[in-house]
Amino acid sequence: MLSRLKNWLMLGARFDGTTTERRRWLFIIMLWLTVFYNFSFFFVNNPGYDPLIHFWGGVFYVCLFVALRLGLTYALSVNVGILMAIFLVDYVAIYTGGINSPAMVWTTVVVLPAILLLGRQSALFWLVGVLVSNGFVLLGTLGGYFNPNADISNSALLWALLTKLAVVATAMLIGYFSERMHHLQVTEIDRSNADLEVTHQALIRAQAHKDEFIASVGHELRTPMNAILGLNGILRTELSDRPEDTEVVDHIRRSTEQLLHVVNDILDFSQLQAGLLTLRHDDFAVADVVQAVMAVYRPKAQAKGLQLHADTRMVDTLWVKGDRQRVLQVLKNLVDNAVKFTMQGRIQVRVQPVGAGVLFEIEDTGIGIASGRQAQIFNRFEHADVQTNRQFGGTGLGLSICESLVKLQGGLIGVHSIQGQGARFWFQLPLRRVAAKEGQAALEVARTLASRTLKILLVDDNAVNLMVARLMLKKCFPKSDITEVASGAAALDRLRQKPFDVVLLDMVMPEMDGLDVVRTMRRDFADPVRQMPVLGLTASANPVDRDKCLEAGMNDVLNKPIDQQLLIDKLSALLVLTATGRAA
Structure with a gap:
């Protein structure tokens, strides 16, 4: 029975739980401390005023505690408690010397709980409230409404001493609680940081395992594909005089290349995310890169009845230093998208030198991209819309990889499109020119x-x-x-x-x-x-x-x-x- 009563009164609680729970517990302690002070001053009274005010003050705080336990909000309870404390201080001061009353010392600590229990903004509000209260007592004293002479009789000395001792004790308790809560908060932060570090290390290990797994899967997939593609080329040469068999061989090659493309996208995306992908510096002819892409996609475009044309007149003799493989990859991805999303019409690839670099443009007459989707189209796993994803499929990594590769090379990439009228993708790379004779x-x-x-x-x-x-x-x-x-x-x-x-x-x-x-x-x-x-x-x-x-x-x-x-x-x-x- 006693234990249940103790728990209900929350006297057995400690500084456990969240910051809000600790503040609630601290408020309960302060409530009971205020009840103790009120009943103490009821018995150690001052002849200048009626001590029943302390009795009713104690009863008020007991009722406030009960209301808190029955569901009164924490913030309202704290504010009502502070307001009542200011009222009690002012009441006692009015009858025991006005602004000169020993009771006025309570105003130095009555606002301190607001800092611990409510926060800085509420504490500032109650500081203003205490200043207004002090101003009220001061003006009343100066105006002669309150007796300015404090009672210094022997009967009032014990009351004055108890008042000052209570104020000192309260200030020390508040300081202790403040330091204790700060210590617990620091401990919580340290514990959280330690947990975060453990989680961080676990994520690093998980990322390492993921990278190892992706690399291992990529290796195991690319090894047999090397054999398939290599033998496919040899087989095609052997069957060059048999068109039907050659067509079957070409289907095998296209399917394998499609699978290889997906595998490469996944590997590249993983390396780009981890910041592991590095660039090479090769000398290559820009026009040769474009023609290599045309050789791959011209048959695909012709199979769909599309015109695929490349304008390389301005770069026919241009040799540059850069990562040929990555330039080829970006151009392939963009041309592949153009062929995939164009049902009729044409696809135009234009290349021209611009300043200290080269500008590549891929324009098509395909389905286009809605203006509201163009800002997100380079995000990973993004498609023009849900219907496009269902109809055309794809991993949603191609454009994201293109953007990452272009930025890795110090370039820019963008798109301009009108839905239903086609799209123009472009990217510009700072490729240094080299002598063609090399x-x-x-x-x-x-x-x-x-x-x-x-x-x-x-x-x-x-x-x-x-x-x-x-x-x-x-x-x-x-x-x-x-x-x-x-x-x-x-x-x-x-x-x-x-x-x-x-x-x-x-x-x-x-x-x-x-x-x-x-x-x-x-x-x-x-x-x-x-x-x-x-x-x-x-x-x-x-x-x-x-x-x-x-x-x-x-x-x-x-x-x-x-x-x-x-x-x-x-x-x-x-x-x-x-x-x-x-x-x-």
Whole structure:
């Protein structure tokens, strides 16, 4: 019974719970403290006024507590309690000396609970209220309405002493409670920060696991696609005189390329989000990039009855330095969208030099984009509208990736569209111009290499990938002498037996991977093997893996599925460096 009464009175509560709960508990303590003070002054009275005011004051605060327990709002209870305290102080002061009354010392602490219980704005309001109250007592005293002479008789001394002791005790309690609440708040903040740090570390680990999972899935998907696309190209050559079979082969290739496109989008998006994607700096012809895109999408446009035209007259001789693969990727994505969302009419691609960069424009006569959606169209997972998503599908990552890639290269991208009348997408990149003859020299090198007998060591643990790479090398360099091995240890044995012009080395292999092989070549072998150019092969699109290959000693890296033109370009560049004595 006693325990239940104690809990109902909330005397057993502590500084637990939320800030609001602690404030409520502190208000309850102050209520009971005020009840104690009122009944104490009822018995230790001052002859100048009727002590019944303290009795009724105590009863009032008990009723206020009951009302709070029965549902009266906390804020209203606190404000009513402070107002009653000011009234009691003024009442006693009027009869015990006016502005000179010892009771006026209570005005220094009566507003302090407002700071702890309600906050700064309410405390400021009650400070003004106390000042008004003091002004009222002062004016009444100066006007002769209140007796200015405090009672200093022996009967009033105990009352005055108790008043001052109560004020000091109250001020100390409020200070203690204030410090205690501050300490608890700091402790809560520290605990929250610790929890946030734990959560942050968990999120970092989760992100790392996600990146590893995506990279692993990407590697496992790209590896067989390398075989499918490679063999598809070879099969198409073999069946070139059989149109029906060629059409089937083309369907296989288009489906595989579509899947590869989705996989690449997911990998690129993950790397862009993590800030891991890095740029290359290649010399390339702008017109060649545009024509490469046209070669891919012109058949698709013609199949839909669309006219796809590229105007490259202003950049026909323009060579620039930049990331050719990423420029090609952005242009492909935008042209792919134009072909996808255009049912009839034409698609125009225009390219022109602008200032210190190049401006690409892709204009179509397709379905267009509503003006209200154009600001969000570059957001991830966004489509023009729900109906468009249902009709045309897609991951919703293409335009988001385009925007991220353009910004990564320091460029700008935008769109202007009228719904139902088509759209014009554009992007501008700060591509530095280089001499055209440097690029033409690379083409001449490739032609020269095609007629040479190159000694190539091809290293890959996957038999299908070995076959695909060998057939592709034979197609690019018909006179090449290709040696195939399926492990890192076997590659080192062959390097001890005979010299090669270049090594194509897979990064991931069991027992001894490509990184260990190239480190051993650079560390333990003598020239010319130590300086032999090494082209890494990997199905990983993670730039971290590319950096690992370069740090280990590889001269360059080629991603799977292998692009035939990139293979020619990279091998040509490496062999030119070797010929001039600059291979690393």
